[in-house]
Amino acid sequence: MIKMYTDKFKPFEIILASNSPRRTQFFREAGIPFSVKTFEVDEVFDSKLTGVEISDYLVKLKAKPFLDHLKPNQIVITADTIVWGDEKYFGKPKNMDEAKKMLSQLSNKSHQVITSVAFTQKNQQKIIHETSSVTFKKLSSSEIEYYVNEFKPVDKAGAYGIQEWIGSIGIESINGSYTNIVGLPMAQVLQSLEKLTSN
Numbered sequence: 001m002i003k004m005y006t007d008k009f010k011p012f013e014i015i016l017a018s019n020s021p022r023r024t025q026f027f028r029e030a031g032i033p034f035s036v037k038t039f040e041v042d043e044v045f046d047s048k049l050t051g052v053e054i055s056d057y058l059v060k061l062k063a064k065p066f067l068d069h070l071k072p073n074q075i076v077i078t079a080d081t082i083v084w085g086d087e088k089y090f091g092k093p094k095n096m097d098e099a100k101k102m103l104s105q106l107s108n109k110s111h112q113v114i115t116s117v118a119f120t121q122k123n124q125q126k127i128i129h130e131t132s133s134v135t136f137k138k139l140s141s142s143e144i145e146y147y148v149n150e151f152k153p154v155d156k157a158g159a160y161g162i163q164e165w166i167g168s169i170g171i172e173s174i175n176g177s178y179t180n181i182v183g184l185p186m187a188q189v190l191q192s193l194e195k196l197t198s199n
Contacts, residue, residue: 008196013071017062017078021164022183030186032193034077039065039183043080043091052129054089055080055116061129063120075196076116076120081183083158085111090158099148099159101165106158108138113181114159119192128192129184134162139170 014034016027027034041064045057062078070076085106093099116129132181147166153159160166162174162181179186 009193011073012197013074014193015066015074015076017066017076020079021185022161023079026179026182026184026186030190032190037076041065048077050089051084051112052114052116052131054084055082055114055129056127058082058118059118060125062116063125066120070120071120072122074121075193076118077189078118078120078137079115079184081113081115081157081180082183083111083113085109085158092157093154093159095154096148096152099153100144102159103139103144103148104141104171105183107136107144110135111158113176115180115183115185117184117189117192119196121196126192126196128185128188130177130180132174132178132180134171134181135173136170137172139166143170 009032014032016023016034016036018024018036018037024036041062043052043058043061049057053083059078062080063076066076084090086109090102090106092101110133113132113134114129116127119126148159151161151164153161162171174181177185177187
């Protein structure tokens with residue numbers, strides 16, 4: 001494992017509050033020393049919220065269970081990625097049929113992928129967010145059917161993973177951070193961690 005950040009972030013204990021295999025992989029690849037701890041949170045938000053307001057609200061919600069237990073040297077990182085297109089929220093599909101419907105709605109259009117990240121400490125909380133634009137080609141019904149049946153993307157916002165088959169054959173262009181679309185804007189996360197741990 002890369003050791004670059006092992007000493008840089010001492011004596012802080014970094015807790016990644018996410019069960020996402022993609023986020024844990026990013027942290028491992030970057031060489032960030034961390035542990036994983038999560039709490040079950042009912043991700044319900046006011047329907048009046050739009051775009052980044054939704055993801056900002058959800059990262060605060062995910063951090064809330066940690067607030068009474070944090071030690072001065074701990075930093076809890078919570079993240080939430082949403083897809084926003086046609087002034088509409090695309091979260092994780094409830095089932096395969098909803099996944100197919102979402103992809104049909106995203107087909108032949110551009111949408112935004114928004115990730116908010118909260119860095120929560122005992123006496124402060126910092127939130128950053130990153131927005132990337134993704135444009136899909138016109139997806140055929142057979143392409144959507146194949147992807148959903150083979151990859152079962154019900155754990156992904158907008159019912160797709162850019163790093164999977166559909167990203168290779170279906171995405172015409174992206175504008176912004178690629179890792180953000182996967183689930184975590186790593187360059188921005190590292191910049192924020194370096195600032196927090198150097199104070």
